[in-house]
Amino acid sequence: MRRTAVLPALGVSLATLLAGCATAPASSSSTSPAVATVDVPVVAHPGGETPAWWYRNGASRAAANGAMNGRAKNVILFLGDGMSLTTVAAARILDGQRKGGSGEENLLSWERFPHTAFSKTYNTDSQTPDSAGTMTAITTGVKTHMGAIGVTAGRRDDCADSLGKAALTWLELADSAGMATGIVTTARLTHATPAATYAHVPDRNWENDTDLPKAAVEQGCRDIAQQLLTSSRFGRGPTVALGGGRAEFTSTEQRDPEYDDKVGERLDGRDLPSEWLKANPGGQYVWNRRQLEAAKDAPRLLGLFEPDHMQFDHDRSRGDTGEPSLAELTRTAIHTLSRGQDGYVLMVEGARIDHANHYGNAFRALDETIAMSEAVQAALEATSREDTLILVTADHSHTLNFVGYPVRGNPILGKVRGQGGEDDVPGDLARDQTGLPFTTLSYANGPGYTGESNQQKAGPKRFIHAPSNVESSEGRPDLTAVDTEHPDYLQESLVPLKSESHGGEDVGIWAIGPGSDAVRGTVEQNTIYHFIVQATPKLRQRLCAANTCNADGVPVELPKPAEFERKP
Numbered sequence: 001m002r003r004t005a006v007l008p009a010l011g012v013s014l015a016t017l018l019a020g021c022a023t024a025p026a027s028s029s030s031t032s033p034a035v036a037t038v039d040v041p042v043v044a045h046p047g048g049e050t051p052a053w054w055y056r057n058g059a060s061r062a063a064a065n066g067a068m069n070g071r072a073k074n075v076i077l078f079l080g081d082g083m084s085l086t087t088v089a090a091a092r093i094l095d096g097q098r099k100g101g102s103g104e105e106n107l108l109s110w111e112r113f114p115h116t117a118f119s120k121t122y123n124t125d126s127q128t129p130d131s132a133g134t135m136t137a138i139t140t141g142v143k144t145h146m147g148a149i150g151v152t153a154g155r156r157d158d159c160a161d162s163l164g165k166a167a168l169t170w171l172e173l174a175d176s177a178g179m180a181t182g183i184v185t186t187a188r189l190t191h192a193t194p195a196a197t198y199a200h201v202p203d204r205n206w207e208n209d210t211d212l213p214k215a216a217v218e219q220g221c222r223d224i225a226q227q228l229l230t231s232s233r234f235g236r237g238p239t240v241a242l243g244g245g246r247a248e249f250t251s252t253e254q255r256d257p258e259y260d261d262k263v264g265e266r267l268d269g270r271d272l273p274s275e276w277l278k279a280n281p282g283g284q285y286v287w288n289r290r291q292l293e294a295a296k297d298a299p300r301l302l303g304l305f306e307p308d309h310m311q312f313d314h315d316r317s318r319g320d321t322g323e324p325s326l327a328e329l330t331r332t333a334i335h336t337l338s339r340g341q342d343g344y345v346l347m348v349e350g351a352r353i354d355h356a357n358h359y360g361n362a363f364r365a366l367d368e369t370i371a372m373s374e375a376v377q378a379a380l381e382a383t384s385r386e387d388t389l390i391l392v393t394a395d396h397s398h399t400l401n402f403v404g405y406p407v408r409g410n411p412i413l414g415k416v417r418g419q420g421g422e423d424d425v426p427g428d429l430a431r432d433q434t435g436l437p438f439t440t441l442s443y444a445n446g447p448g449y450t451g452e453s454n455q456q457k458a459g460p461k462r463f464i465h466a467p468s469n470v471e472s473s474e475g476r477p478d479l480t481a482v483d484t485e486h487p488d489y490l491q492e493s494l495v496p497l498k499s500e501s502h503g504g505e506d507v508g509i510w511a512i513g514p515g516s517d518a519v520r521g522t523v524e525q526n527t528i529y530h531f532i533v534q535a536t537p538k539l540r541q542r543l544c545a546a547n548t549c550n551a552d553g554v555p556v557e558l559p560k561p562a563e564f565e566r567k568p
Helices: 009-022 051-064 085-098 131-140 170-176 214-219 224-234 272-279 289-294 326-337 352-358 362-382 527-535 537-545
Strands: 074-080 115-120 180-188 240-244 284-286 301-304 344-350 388-394 400-402 441-446 493-496 507-512 522-524
Touching: 051 522, 051 527, 074 131, 074 362, 074 527, 085 362, 085 400, 085 507, 131 170, 131 527, 170 180, 170 224, 170 344, 170 527, 170 537, 180 326, 180 352, 224 272, 240 326, 272 284, 272 301, 284 289, 289 301, 289 326, 301 326, 326 344, 326 362, 344 362, 352 362, 362 388, 388 527, 522 527, 527 537
Parallel strands: 074 344, 074 388, 115 522, 180 240, 180 344, 240 301, 284 301, 441 493
Antiparallel strands: 115 507, 388 507, 400 441
16 A cells, blocks of 8 residues: 555545456455565566576565465466457357347356456567467466567577476476376467477477477477477376377378378377377377277377367367367366376467467457367366365457447457447447548458458458458458458458467456465566466475475475476
């Protein structure tokens, strides 16, 4: 309160109002739980920000919020890749309209969680971040550079430098502590978000051996796919790993089991799924929905359901030989992980929200968000509020806009129908100053720019559109007869780009379960790691055993990965 006391009355009221929007009461009791105080040195920004400083700073904020009072046995982190607050709001309405309502009153599954916060997403070298640096902040407690996977800040092209900068992830920490661990994604398992739970490279693009520069190989860097197998040095490695990316794990001499015209991408001749099976007796490797169902009682699971990313939920085959939904993957992962007695940690990524936004295709972005809402609901039904901490967040935002003055219940993917203000007629399409209708949703940049490109003529664009050159648009197209609710319609964008960009504003964090009441306020993204480890006794005890805790038992010192590896 001392900081806001000097503000004018209006400023105090606004600050209080904003805090209320981002915060749920920690307890209805008049007695607050004890909190730990962690001193953090004052540094010059950004020059004084070291990995140790980032780690301690995140620990301080989580402890001050009371995260140490958590008693979680299990943790599930849902990561909606690119799931901006605008994407959440628009998906909420679409979901409600699909259920027959006007939409605005609807809530997605995690929006009913009692505790919320905002996450500041910037990388150490970029105002607007990428998925690698942001997820590394979430998994290691340390902010880092754009493109970094599991390493602290340095140069993206410097393998030798990165070898001394590996940061312990909470998935590896859990494995070292004897907990079961799981990764679920609709992207390639080697893609930025899932990779940041188990791999350590300075460049996110080093997904298989063909991607590594010769110098990096000579200096000792290994590709991300290979590191999924060697992550067992902390314990047994991931108990469950489900996603796409078969081609990253198989050689150019191996024909894909699902597509006759496709082969793997590895040039080293290795068949990593076969190597995984040898290293995991009793484990099952699956690549379609029927096989996943048949293997659900296996002690360990590896699932690679596409050579590349998994299909968008709208496009996937729902048959036995098709792909499972994100909700099905989540249920299977929890079923497998919960058989152990020592608890588990699980990361579930709704990856293709991001990809659809990059395509400038709001339909698929919102549809993927709804699919993730169903996965979160599946997790809620499969777990207990007494022992499982569930967090839902995003790594970064996008440039999706939700604008105009559409009437209540107007189709969220449709054209704006106004209420009869100065510039529109009640019940009629609202019009811009040139007399043309416009949609509620649009993008600030991306492939929906309406000028002629080398791929599509001038006017509205359709999925997939990734042009290499674009002509200037002469005004806007007339959308009167255009079906803007069609799944393949691309919303108009202001600035022409081959791929729509990320946004730099804050994203949401929603939390439920033991320790969730610490999730409040506006926090640096790396604080999410500290919310998790401080609220989970087995994780913080393992950190304390490595002498990284202060006198209050708060993990404050940056852990060294070598001290958490299995003893020979």
